[in-house]
Amino acid sequence: MSPRRTDTGGHVDRLKTIRFTFDGVAYTGHGGDTLASALLANGVTLFGRSFKYHRPRGLLSAGVEEPNALVTVLKGEVREPNIPATMVEIHDGLIAVSQNRFPSLTWDIHAVNQLGGKLLSAGFYYKTFMGPVVGPLKGTRFWMFCEHFIRRAAGLGSAGSAKDPARYERMNAFCDVLVVGSGPAGLMAAKTAADQGARVILADLEPRFGGSANWSGETIDDASAADWVRRTVAQLEARDNVRLLPRTTVWGYYDNNTLAALERVSDHKAQPAKGEPRHRYWAIRAGSVVLATGAFERPLVFPGNDRPGVMLAHAAERYANEFGVLPGQRVVVFTNNDSAYRSALALKQAGAAIVAIVDVRPQPSAEMSALAGEAEAELLSGHAVVATEGGKALSGLKVQRFDMVAGALSGDARSVHADCLLMSGGWSPTIHLASQAGAKAEWNEALQAFLPPKRTQKWVGAGAFNGHFMTLEAILDGRNAGLTAVGATVAPMAYPHIESLPCDPRPAPVFEIKAKGKSFVDFQHDVTAEDVRLAHREGFVSVEHLKRYTTLGMATDQGKSSNVPGLAIMAEALGKPIPEVGTTRFRPPFAPVSIGSLAAERFGDLKPERLTPMHDWHVDNGATMYSAGLWYRPMIYGLSGETVEQAYVREAKATRENAGIVDVSTLGKIAVQGPDAAAFLDRVYTNMFSTLAVGKARYGLMLREDGFAFDDGTTWRLGDQDFLMTTTTANAGKVMQHLEYFLDVIWPELKAHVTSVTDEWAGAAIGGPKARQILAACVTGTDVDNATLPFMGIVHGEISGVPVMICRLSFSGEMAFEVYSGAGHGTHVWEALVEAGRPFGLVTYGLEALGTMRIEKGHVTGAEIDGRTTARDLHLDWMLSKKKPFIGSAMMDREGLVASERLELVGLIALDNRPLNGGAHIVEEVDEANPHGSIGHITACCYSPALGKHIALALVKGGKARHGTRAHVSDPLRNRFGPVEIVSNHFYDPEGTRMHG
Amino acid sequence: MAEYSALSLLANALKGNKDWKPAWRKPDPKASYDVVIIGGGGHGLATAYYLAKDHGITNVAVLEKGWLGSGNVGRNTTAVRSNYLLPANTRFYEHSMKLWENLSHELNYNVMFSQRGCLNLAHTPAQFDDYARRGNAMRHLGVDAELMTPVEIKRLIPALDISNDARFPVVGGLMQRRAGTARHDAVAWGYARGADRRGVDIIENCEVTGFLRDGDRVTGVTTSRGDIRAKKVAVAVAGSTGRVMQLAGIETMPIESHVLQAFVTESLKPFIDTVVTFGMGHFYMSQSDKGGLVYGGDIDGYNSYAQRGNLPIVDEVMSEMLALFPGLARVRMLRSWGGVCDMSMDGSPIITMGPLPGMYLNCGWCYGGFKATPASGWCFAWTIAKDQPHDFNAPFTLDRFHRGLVIDDKGQGANPRLH
Amino acid sequence: MLITCPYCGPRDVIEFTYQGDGNRERPDPASQNFEAWNAYVYDRLNPAGDHNEIWQHSGGCRVHLRVVRNTLTHEISNVAFVRGDHSSAARRKAEDKP
């Protein structure tokens, strides 16, 4: 047995031995141990180093509020830094290491910082490190030089870059009642609500339900409190309307009773089961919430209160009663309230000697005196601890007479030999979630604590959360809360019989003992009482300024134990009552949350992949896939040894010489149906669609309401009341929402329905001089000659036994056809077309060749319709109907949209025969050393096989007026400068003879 | 008042730090001022500072309804950059950058401006070209910018996943080396101290409840601490612009107030030495000197004055974070908070005279306000002092929307949610 | 935040797309009143308190909803279809509830 493990008592399984290491040293513990309890049992006193001064630190607490004992847990190369040892359940093979120390926890070189204590006072860094005003270290350089070292000294644990192999998951849950906290109040609330038939979720951040009942030593209805817990939990487990979530921290209270919780599913296991997540993120939508979150004990602020061996009184009680570990043999208790007397007695019963109980109150009650007697402790009332001694473990302390009204010490300091000091500064209800839910906490003078705020959402409080610290109160509260939460009438109940020690919950209003030496308020961040007073002197007196200036409450524990003492010290300095200094609003999360859990199922799978029906064919046939939004599209079908440029030039060239085929299934497709479909399209497009004949398609342009260009595409009239609209791939979703908005909100009188049919159709565009011959070779059921299928005509037929719809339209500038078939037949039709095209030299081409041919034609895409350009800028003003209003028509002629200095679409030809770059700028005169005078930029560029030149589309001031003039590309980022000729954007076959055939 | 320096720090430490004086006074409001500035945030304080320092106007009050710096200057992700696309923005933010570069000296207050660079990651060749367009636009205005390859990026940020099997592989990035981060609170405190030293009254816990009017003309304000007359009333309350303008009878503005959440992890040893942004979503991150990773993403996307947001953005931001840094799955989010942003109709700010006589307006900062603080104050002070805008803020008028002279860096049109 | 869609019931805000100030009135399509157009496109009420706004249930039934939501507390006091004609469906939903 380990040196500090008691022979009996607690809920650890002494028959089960678990092996783990801490800082490379092998230890053993038992089933049910935390890393903290197991190490404590092994006699370890030094757990970590503080942030600023690197002071040695031990355990302050036994729970989630632990500021000192932070460790990094290692799983292979994957690191989990900053975990409180109190929250790590040990398992075989656990590897934990200490942090923020060099070279070791015992000998930490940065402990030298303690010598500069006064110099490193709160906010010192704002006053120095500014460096010289002139010379090589002027500006920000000196600061950045210093910062380099400051950053390395700061920080706690280290994160790694190895990907976590663990699985994280989200779970969406719904319930009538969520009970947070499973102490007597929470358990009672859950049971009551469940008995009423409500769907209940009970969550507790500890592995063991029961909260204080696990260590209070009390009895409920003649059973030990722990047995009462076991019985109640068993009843809940048996019900199918109750979900029990141990190891689950409810960390966020969001709007409309949406709560976020983190379940640590398998951290306590050596290996998760197959498919089992490490953490599960519960998004819980609760009808109502019972907040039974208990309270945190507060430390007292006095010199040396941070020495290893000084801990919260109830924490020691927990270690003794819940884990069977004695934190010390010679124990002194220092308190301002009654609750610590029970702790003293618990340690006494577990085998420690209680040397003294130091109580700041001049006259503790008779009951307390009796308890002190029972603990065989010397009761030093009207005294205070003024110093502690020891290095990496407590060896003794000094006690002095204390007048709590005057806050004055008197008489000689007396030394007491002790290896453990328990302190209790009163209790702060854990009101974080209620505060997150929206309101401000209220100060209660009697309890010296902030009590829950007024209710802003549907929650009910119970137990210590309400400031009701006694178990009987908690159980009554819990029952009432359970009933209230389900909307039942609260009827009186038979009081349970509770055996507990006497305790007056009202502490003395003493937070700090002013004596020589560093008294810590925020342990992790090394904020001392003196720092708080310095903030006061410098005017940082509002609670937020105090926090920000001193970093009080901003450590990993978020001030769970330090906020109230810090406020109290500031209030005293200001001469104001505590509530006038204020309290900060708590924000999510209640306790730190793994980022993996928040990404949940999207960790490693950020976005779904969107695939066209022919995707597998492309991959199987050598396509290099390009990610376009969520879609994957072939970029090139490279032959072995080909560069990207060689491939697309070959593909484009072959298309213009013979024929090419490209997958256009990603184009947005929207069915617009109904008696008013045509009228609707007239309103959303700048040009007319009501005049379009059935069986014909038309190119259309849409503007936004503000008059700028929005999207373009062809729309096909399949029937009198039946249109198939196509959009650009990128804007498909936006256009859909745009149409839905107008139909639903602006023109509800129009009888038109819009439905996304993007996925219904597979689309293949086949173009080139031989395209028609290829179609003729494989299409049945219709002719494809010029008479049957004129430019912008639509026919229905079959390819290889599958129905297809063919529209003759062209993006490439060649005679071209878009062949649509049901998506499930996409590959079948595609293969048939490829096969039919083989004798004609048909190539498959990808986005690069598609882009090349569209640049040659001067068609615009998203690079030009970039949300800042107008129809005029793009020379699409011919599409702006004057016969009707349309979306954007009223706004498109405003001053700024017709200004002469606007950028307009032009073509560019590189006069130096070198490749151009997308995003290069255009200037009239090149100045490589000092680029300036941009008149525009390149939106898209390529090598044009048709022209044998490097060409580009560009948006340039003056636009058309510059046709035929010379300018220069200026691309300092890539050091590419050179002359270009500005030309029309229609490089290739401007008359369109090829596509009209 | 004492200068701050290493020497004064030492001298005071030897005296037990007993002699430090308040960083700014806590005066009661006077009955009248030459200029009253509504809003004791970064922009209001900077305006007061430059009014006093550059224009000799010191009979100035800054009115703050809560504690100084309680708005967005105290709740942002601290990035400072001037890497904009459109010239009006680039010029303005570059002016700000130049002021930042000397700000600690100027204020005798270490605002910890750390020029650690800001890197925008590109994930497709098309996006890379977009960034090239932006970078070249910057270079043509004399602003530093460079493109980086994935290999260079990996060297700079070893923890970044640049593998090809990433859902959105990194194909390159746009780097502005002079960009960086600053200690946000210190900026407010430094300007407050600087303005206070030049005679400006900074009045906290003083809420403006209405405007004093003489016909159309604004002649002062009513406050929770009494009426205050002023020759000029300047409004710098981004986040609350709608509320304050409604007090002046102006019902609608080209602004929506939206909540933007931000996050910080527990303190870590140095993990990333630059500011980085994700290109296939909305995510940005840097590391504070204390060691916390400071990061955020998109606004929640609905009108709010609540300074708190909801879970969808939390989840989205964390998912994008891990897409770039899969090693951070076990690191823990420590704290989240929300700030209220004035989202304007084109994503760019407003610094202008008017809209009422005697009134001056500074608003619409979207989520670019922190980095703008020095130039915003500088330009606003100029505009107030000279009754005309400086060239830097001349494009940022209120009537530009109606005239179609929008400055739409993202090209999203009149949809504030998307800027 | 949950929005109770009259058709789909309470759903998380993630399923909805915000479409902004619902007080704006679109001028008649042929109107040449530029002030009214500008006000419609650019000017927003942006109150601190109850806000009449439009949301699309884009991740559900895709219908547009008129929502009254407090911008200080996020509390939602009313949700209805923007187009009145769906109210019959909404009533049916209400009767559906056990």
Place this chain on the structure above:
Amino acid sequence: MAERQSPLEPEFHVGSHGNFEHGVEILLTETRPGSIVQLAAWPGEEKTLMAAIRAVTGLALPDGAGGGSSDGVKSVFGFAPGKFTVTDEAEGLASAFAKVVAPAMGTVTDLSHGRTAIRIAGPKAEWVLSKFFAIDFALPAFPVGAGRSTTHHDVFAQIQRTGTDQFDIYVFRSFARSFWKALCHASEEVGYEVQ
């Protein structure tokens, strides 16, 4: 006619997968209906359209939002006001409806290729679906026959409960493979069989 290609094919691995400690608790399959049709009524024509649905499919639609029913071959459910999804194992449903749904009643949109139907069944079906969708899958909240429109980030889904432990999920074809993979991944924890 050529057989329709499933978008799931390369990721459709028939057999048992995942953790079998407690047996197979999830069955996954693609139902591949011959017809998936969307019907949408003009305001005021909902009842007439419902009657037309009954005439064509023989399925009576219960009143109310999201109401639906299924006979194992044909299924129908409401997914939006006045809008319904109807499926049939056989092809040709769209043309059957085109004959009876007059332009004055509403519109018929054939989505037989555009949506992929995935069936998840078993005692853990609610559990696994709750990992993706923020809707209440409990039987009282989501009765048999009823339909729901919802979304998992970019993946839009219509879900019909076709049994106490069985749900049919209709997703956009282009997203189907990604969603299928995610669904399999999420089912590993409880053990699943692809049929």
